[in-house]
Amino acid sequence: MLLLKTIPSVLLLVYCSAVPTPQLTSDEDAHLTVPELITKYGYPVEVHHVTTTDGYILTLHRIPHGKNTDKVLNKVVFLMHGLLCSSADWILTGPDHALGYRLADEGYDVWMGNARGNHQSRNHTRLNPDTDAEFWQFSWHEIGAIDVPAMIDHVLEVTGKESLYHVGHSQGTTSFYVMGSMRPEYNSKIKAHFSLAPVGYMNHMTSPLMHIMAFWSGPLDLLFKLIGVNEFLPTNEFLAMIGDTFCSDGDITQFLCSNALFAICGFSPKQMNASMFPVLTGHTPAGASTRQLVHYAQEINSGAFRQFDFGLKNLEIYGSFTPPSYDLKLITAPIYLFYSHNDWMAGEQDVIRLCNGLGDSCKGKFLVSDNAFNHLDYLYGISAPQIVYDRLISLMARH
Numbered sequence: 001m002l003l004l005k006t007i008p009s010v011l012l013l014v015y016c017s018a019v020p021t022p023q024l025t026s027d028e029d030a031h032l033t034v035p036e037l038i039t040k041y042g043y044p045v046e047v048h049h050v051t052t053t054d055g056y057i058l059t060l061h062r063i064p065h066g067k068n069t070d071k072v073l074n075k076v077v078f079l080m081h082g083l084l085c086s087s088a089d090w091i092l093t094g095p096d097h098a099l100g101y102r103l104a105d106e107g108y109d110v111w112m113g114n115a116r117g118n119h120q121s122r123n124h125t126r127l128n129p130d131t132d133a134e135f136w137q138f139s140w141h142e143i144g145a146i147d148v149p150a151m152i153d154h155v156l157e158v159t160g161k162e163s164l165y166h167v168g169h170s171q172g173t174t175s176f177y178v179m180g181s182m183r184p185e186y187n188s189k190i191k192a193h194f195s196l197a198p199v200g201y202m203n204h205m206t207s208p209l210m211h212i213m214a215f216w217s218g219p220l221d222l223l224f225k226l227i228g229v230n231e232f233l234p235t236n237e238f239l240a241m242i243g244d245t246f247c248s249d250g251d252i253t254q255f256l257c258s259n260a261l262f263a264i265c266g267f268s269p270k271q272m273n274a275s276m277f278p279v280l281t282g283h284t285p286a287g288a289s290t291r292q293l294v295h296y297a298q299e300i301n302s303g304a305f306r307q308f309d310f311g312l313k314n315l316e317i318y319g320s321f322t323p324p325s326y327d328l329k330l331i332t333a334p335i336y337l338f339y340s341h342n343d344w345m346a347g348e349q350d351v352i353r354l355c356n357g358l359g360d361s362c363k364g365k366f367l368v369s370d371n372a373f374n375h376l377d378y379l380y381g382i383s384a385p386q387i388v389y390d391r392l393i394s395l396m397a398r399h
């Protein structure tokens with residue numbers, strides 16, 4: 001509990017104030033798979049599998065066109081989800097709202113990736129995720145350096161295109177920057193990249209749960225007991241501790257704080273649509289490796305955007321005592337950043353530093369007009385279509 005005292009408590013007042021009681025509807029969408037959901041709402045869907053060079057079997061979901069087949073742009077967009085999320089997050093809020101459907105209706109051929117280790121990509125040619133610890137020895141470094149390039153190659157091969165648009169949310173932006181710097185040959189395959197809640201540097205991130213991990217001074221094995229050694233599986237005790245400490249009043253805050261995704265990222269009551277809760281919590285958190293979170297925690301401590309810190313093994317792995325930084329100068333694809341004042345994970349100063357580091361590639365950065373807009377509102381926020389997607393779609397049309 002001592003640890004918790006190091007965290008700024010001002011935030012809690014902002015987020016955990018008066019909130020309406022959730023209207024928990026028995027929503028069948030909570031139990032449908034991604035293809036079932038897309039079919040239910042009248043859109044075409046395809047499921048694709050890609051095997052990476054290191055054996056992970058990844059699932060991609062495709063909405064090849066919208067309902068109006070006259071409106072076909074013959075352009076491909078690839079959407080990459082964030083930490084603890086999946087392809088589901090681009091469609092969960094339904095056709096009137098979700099970006100996956102909106103882009104399909106605009107005439108795009110929409111592909112939604114899934115990173116190794118989430119519920120959709122929890123498979124391997126050789127390793128068993130339930131029994132082989134080796135399966136979980138990856139962070140978002142491997143997702144960016146291996147998974148995203150493999151999925152992009154597949155999409156370009158199937159569609160016969162040479163380039164595509166890329167939209168990332170949260171870790172989906174991190175993995176894009178990793179790809180652009182580690183596999184710079186992929187920059188020419190990107191017409192334009194759009195970062196929703198960009199996460200590169202993390203010095204100014206305010207998520208209490210991430211701070212607990214970053215400032216954890218106790219034995220690591222105790223932390224791992226609480227959140228999982230290999231696969232990120234926070235115990236109910238750990239989430240209850242977060243809930244009790246940070247979200248004590250109101251049924252809805254307790255309810256959302258008991259979900260690892262919302263506990264990490266926070267939420268703004270004004271942007272939350274309570275009738276969406278069953279479907280959102282039915283599909284998230286969608287799974288991750290513990291190392292993905294530890295890698296972010298390392299960034300909070302180091303202030304650098306660099307590869308995973310293996311401690312004493314760095315010398316053997318990297319040939320240096322500290323891990324190499326990602327070279328932002330190698331990222332040459334046009335990039336647009338969407339950020340907001342109230343984002344627990346993507347602090348404003350960090351986004352500005354990132355844009356400066358990207359130099360000429362940072363074509364624009366847009367501060368979202370709603371000051372209460374939070375990290376997950378880019379996906380689920382009631383006004384996301386008006387204050388984010390409309391601009392994104394018009395920018396995309398320019399490239």
Ligand SMILES: *[C@@H]1O[C@H](CO)[C@@H](O)[C@H](O)[C@H]1NC(C)=O
Binds near residue numbers: 057123124125
């Ligand atoms: C994992 O991939 C194998 C093919 O290598 C497939 O036979 C199996 O059904 C997959 N398992 C799951 C749970 O998707």
Ligand SMILES: *[C@@H]1O[C@H](CO)[C@@H](O)[C@H](O)[C@H]1NC(C)=O
Binds near residue numbers: 382
């Ligand atoms: C909230 O979600 C419900 C169910 O999807 C939808 O009918 C309603 O329009 C949404 N409310 C707002 C304010 O977006």
